[in-house]
Amino acid sequence: MEFSNNATTTHELPPVVLDGDEVNQTALNSFSDANYGNVVWQTLLSRPRTCSDSMCAGIATCPSNGTLALHQHTQAEIYYVLAGSGEVEIGGVRHHVTEGSMLWIPGDAMHGVFCGPNQTLKWLYVFPEGRFEDIIYRFKTA
Template identity: 45%
Template structure:
């Protein structure tokens, strides 16, 4: 099927290396930054959303769930990811599948920056509702 039929055009988005979005909530959702790369509304795309999350040393994303499946691909560094209570260390070059509604969180376990490409099978990032396990999270993305 050509893009003329689907009404969606190819696009290229550059990784700026910056994190224009994120949370700095050590007692809540976490200390993490991200750059959304592909998301309807930002790009002429549909069906997939992708971005790069960055965890500086000591950074983390608190345990949470969301309905869509998710893929992580580690671009740089090492992180400890906990999925449904099971810890896994992931490092540069690793690809991880996280099933929808699996409780998961991640923590930078090194002295260096961690960068992870994340992908969701949704049109836009705003379609992912984060449900944090600790009552301190407010349940929003």
């Protein structure tokens, strides 16, 4: 595999570098419907806030006894566990994850996050989409 520093494109975007203060000052979001879970998240890279045009990313946290209800979306997703432990269900199979775990979730796969007592989970999420708002969550109905 070769890499070249001389790639040319029709448009070049500047890099996005967020320092710790900028990350910490990014607003927390949550679901208005408790049936979707009590996870909170910060979307860090997403148009129009940042000039990233093909990916969006952020950090999510699931509290003790918390959930991100089973859902799916068209886009594939990557999780990288930053801290804690819990379970991530993908396609009906639960996986115990801890700090350092990496997951690739196929597009349209039903998945969710579950933390038991004394468990919290914090992870980086990445989508192949320029705007987080273009990710349409479809939650599993009872």
